[in-house]
Amino acid sequence: MLESSQKVILSTMYVCQIENTEPFEKIKEKTMFSDEEIKSKIDELIKNQLVNEDKKSLTELGRNSLRVVLAGGVFDIIHPGHIYTLNAAKALGDVLVVVVATDNTAIKMKKRQPLHSQEQRKELVNSLSMVDLCLIGQEDDIFKTVNNVRPQIIALGYDQVHQEKSIIDGCKRINLDAAVARLQSPIPDSSSSKIQKEYGESIHGI
Incomplete structure (x- = not known):
């Protein structure tokens, strides 16, 4: 089960993929997390195979989780x-x-x-x-x-x-x-x- 903050990160990445924009600043706006907290959460999502190594796009598993x-x-x-x-x-x-x-x-x-x-x-x-x-x-x-x-x-x-x-x-x-x-x-x-x-x-x- 995904945490609410993970859902926000994945949702923001999904939207940014369609818009072809960078997700980092938007994630920051939506979560109010520090840069380090966001990086740490994205690394965790990569480890769980929900986010690709580029740190801004979703894997098929990540996309299907939304x-x-x-x-x-x-x-x-x-x-x-x-x-x-x-x-x-x-x-x-x-x-x-x-x-x-x-x-x-x-x-x-x-x-x-x-x-x-x-x-x-x-x-x-x-x-x-x-x-x-x-x-x-x-x-x-x-x-x-x-x-x-x-x-x-x-x-x-x-x-x-x-x-x-x-x-x-x-x-x-x-x-x-x-x-x-x-x-x-x-x-x-x-x-x-x-x-x-x-x-x-x-x-x-x-």
Whole structure:
């Protein structure tokens, strides 16, 4: 059984591998350990064959010790339904990776121009405490991102149109054995489109 500090180190290394960034400073921020303590813990993880000799990437055993959850959406206006759903997604595993739709995909899905650009939406989602990593999706094939992340669980929001079967079939195509979890929301009427519409009506009514 991994200690919580070991999980933090492994999770941070996993995220940094995807971002192609150095993990040491991020581990320091998250754990508040001294440089020597971090080095000692990484050496222990190398000894247990969870981290490679480069001290910054996970072995297959290390990667498999983490439960990675993938969630996606437009996230144009962050509302309580999003927070509840993302907290529920994070509770399913150790690492939560969120994919925000590109502007073009958002227009197709919502039939309107998003209020925030894909970069702004990525920044908004990245600032949420339960999110470990936020990525902008791929327009031509969502499974390119899924293949990059290789999650054990794909979490779908209560209102997402994706069919569980098509997600499972797509995962099989990339040799990924991932479970699909359909998350419930206690606020089914809460949506970015509804908030925008109501806000617009209230402005006009002033």
